[in-house]
Amino acid sequence: MAVALRTAIGDARSGAIPSADVRPRAAIVAGLGRIEARRLVRHPTFWLGTAFGLTLTRGVVGAGSGSSGSTTLAWLAGGLALGMLVGTLLSANVAALRSRRDRTGELYGSLPSPPEARTLGLLTGLAVGPVTIAIVLAAVAWAVFSRTEGLAEHTDLFLAVQYPLAVFALGAIGVGVARWIPTLLGGPIIVVLHTMTPLIWLVPWILPTTSEVHATWHMIYLVAVPVTWVALALARDRRTLIRFAVAAAALALGIVAAVQQTPPGGY
Amino acid sequence: MSLPTVEIADVHKRFGRTTALDGVGFDAPTGITGLLGPNGAGKTTLLRMLATVLAPDSGSLRLLGWNPAVADERLAIRRRLGYMPQEPGFHQTFTAFEFVDYVAILKEMTDRKARHDEVARVLALVGLEGVMERKIKALSGGMRRRVALAQSLLGDPDLLVLDEPTAGLDPEQRLRFREIVSERASDRTVVLSTHQTEDVAALCPRVVVMLDGVALFDGTPRELTDVASGRVWLAPERSAAARLSWRTPDGSHRNIGEAPAGADLVAPTLEDGYLLLVGDRAFAEEAA
Numbered sequence: 001m002a003v004a005l006r007t008a009i010g011d012a013r014s015g016a017i018p019s020a021d022v023r024p025r026a027a028i029v030a031g032l033g034r035i036e037a038r039r040l041v042r043h044p045t046f047w048l049g050t051a052f053g054l055t056l057t058r059g060v061v062g063a064g065s066g067s068s069g070s071t072t073l074a075w076l077a078g079g080l081a082l083g084m085l086v087g088t089l090l091s092a093n094v095a096a097l098r099s100r101r102d103r104t105g106e107l108y109g110s111l112p113s114p115p116e117a118r119t120l121g122l123l124t125g126l127a128v129g130p131v132t133i134a135i136v137l138a139a140v141a142w143a144v145f146s147r148t149e150g151l152a153e154h155t156d157l158f159l160a161v162q163y164p165l166a167v168f169a170l171g172a173i174g175v176g177v178a179r180w181i182p183t184l185l186g187g188p189i190i191v192v193l194h195t196m197t198p199l200i201w202l203v204p205w206i207l208p209t210t211s212e213v214h215a216t217w218h219m220i221y222l223v224a225v226p227v228t229w230v231a232l233a234l235a236r237d238r239r240t241l242i243r244f245a246v247a248a249a250a251l252a253l254g255i256v257a258a259v260q261q262t263p264p265g266g267y
Numbered sequence: 268m269s270l271p272t273v274e275i276a277d278v279h280k281r282f283g284r285t286t287a288l289d290g291v292g293f294d295a296p297t298g299i300t301g302l303l304g305p306n307g308a309g310k311t312t313l314l315r316m317l318a319t320v321l322a323p324d325s326g327s328l329r330l331l332g333w334n335p336a337v338a339d340e341r342l343a344i345r346r347r348l349g350y351m352p353q354e355p356g357f358h359q360t361f362t363a364f365e366f367v368d369y370v371a372i373l374k375e376m377t378d379r380k381a382r383h384d385e386v387a388r389v390l391a392l393v394g395l396e397g398v399m400e401r402k403i404k405a406l407s408g409g410m411r412r413r414v415a416l417a418q419s420l421l422g423d424p425d426l427l428v429l430d431e432p433t434a435g436l437d438p439e440q441r442l443r444f445r446e447i448v449s450e451r452a453s454d455r456t457v458v459l460s461t462h463q464t465e466d467v468a469a470l471c472p473r474v475v476v477m478l479d480g481v482a483l484f485d486g487t488p489r490e491l492t493d494v495a496s497g498r499v500w501l502a503p504e505r506s507a508a509a510r511l512s513w514r515t516p517d518g519s520h521r522n523i524g525e526a527p528a529g530a531d532l533v534a535p536t537l538e539d540g541y542l543l544l545v546g547d548r549a550f551a552e553e554a555a
Binding site: 022025027028031032035039098102103104105106107108109110111112113117118 | 315318319320342345346348350352354355356357358359360365368369370372373374375377379382418428
């Protein structure tokens with residue numbers, strides 16, 4: 001928070017001219033999105049994380065079914081996603097910090113495209129790169145799980161749909177955190193907060209319906225989280241009331257959804 | 268002389284207690300205008316204003332006929348502007364091509380084929396066609412400066428603002444730079460800052476000397492050279508009358524200042540004029 005405050009004060013004091021009041025053109029965002037997608041999926045944290053998830057999945061499948069089908073599925077679902085989710089968050093966070101870290105802000109400030117173009121380009125890159133890979137992996141996993149004895153009866157489309165949504169949500173968190181806390185520590189801190197604290201058990205990202213999660217609320221949660229962070233990221237580029245209002249509304253909805261999705265007595 | 272495309276009037280800028288610009292004002296017409304001045308003179312602050320990334324505290328600017336304080340006009344300026352910052356900053360893991368391509372997209376070049384052709388053209392222009400697929404972190408300092416210059420040339424801008432473009436370039440690259448910039452100056456406006464008086468002498472029909480946030484001199488290189496006319500002489504030793512003196516390779520001393528009677532006067536250079544001008548001001552301040 002102190003870093004975010006210091007950054008905002010520094011920006012205000014620098015006397016920098018705000019960017020021209022222009023909406024980023026779709027063709028520019030698409031062009032940037034192509035570059036960002038390539039860079040995100042090539043980033044070591046992303047492909048190492050994804051490889052880690054696949055290895056974990058293979059390990060669980062190879063270990064045989066000592067537990068119930070639903071428990072095994074929960075492990076498979078979480079394991080496959082974990083590395084990719086962390087990798088996406090970290091790679092998106094690093095990408096969003098690039099301009100500040102490499103001090104290109106002055107050069108970019110002299111160009112006609114507003115800063116939102118770069119933020120939206122990065123979010124588009126998330127959708128084109130990591131999310132597309134998540135869709136493919138989820139489709140393959142769904143096909144495999146639904147043909148595996150002991151897992152088939154617990155596998156449904158709800159499980160598969162969560163992968164790309166969760167990947168985009170974590171990427172959006174990475175971007176939003178970088179915009180407001182412009183330090184390389186921001187991403188790892190969020191990862192630690194979410195994986196090393198009870199938070200991961202309170203609001204997990206990937207849940208089979210067999211865990212008695214309230215599916216609709218969970219999907220609302222998975223949509224509300226990225227909307228919150230996308231709005232916050234764009235509000236950092238240009239502070240408008242509507243962007244903060246959207247972020248606040250989505251945050252409120254996300255909190256309600258996080259509470260409502262949890263079955264009585266926990267998962 | 269053509270109409271000014273850059274008009275600067277009584278511009279002030281402070282950073283905390285430091286006054287960076289203290290009422291600077293001059294016009295720059297089509298062609299190349301060189302800014303000379305010691306470190307801290309306010310050159311970079313002024314160029315950042317011309318690049319529309321910094322607003323003055325007071326005073327007025329018009330660039331290409333537009334006012335950068337007005338959002339729509341600022342956008343129009345940025346669409347016709349090429350800017351090479353003093354410390355451009357690079358994405359180290361990008362290749363030279365990727366970086367310039369990224370900037371080209373932000374310059375609203377959306378047609379992929381045309382953009383890639385343009386990126387290849389500007390990289391070839393600065394002599395980087397052989398290393399465009401190399402990562403920026405693997406390029407030498409001089410090559411990086413040329414990447415920065417290449418991005419500023421994208422789209423052949425009407426106004427080119429270059430902050431110390433020749434810093435870190437070897438003599439051959441500097442000659443190439445002069446060639447590139449002078450070719451563009453016939454119908455474009457170039458404002459560049461430099462510490463190299465040779466660059467100004469070779470390139471700029473117009474020179475502005477800045478010191479302590481004001482324009483101390485505004486004229487032609489010939490006029491700046493004339494400031495030292497009759498005030499440069501050679502002597503076997505350092506002269507007590509000299510404000511500046513250094514030993515030349517042939518062993519004699521080149522003295523600049525108020526020449527004593529009978530001194531062996533020599534033709535001044537632009538550097539002599541600049542040093543004397545800046546030195547005169549420093550002496551006057553010291554005396555005050």
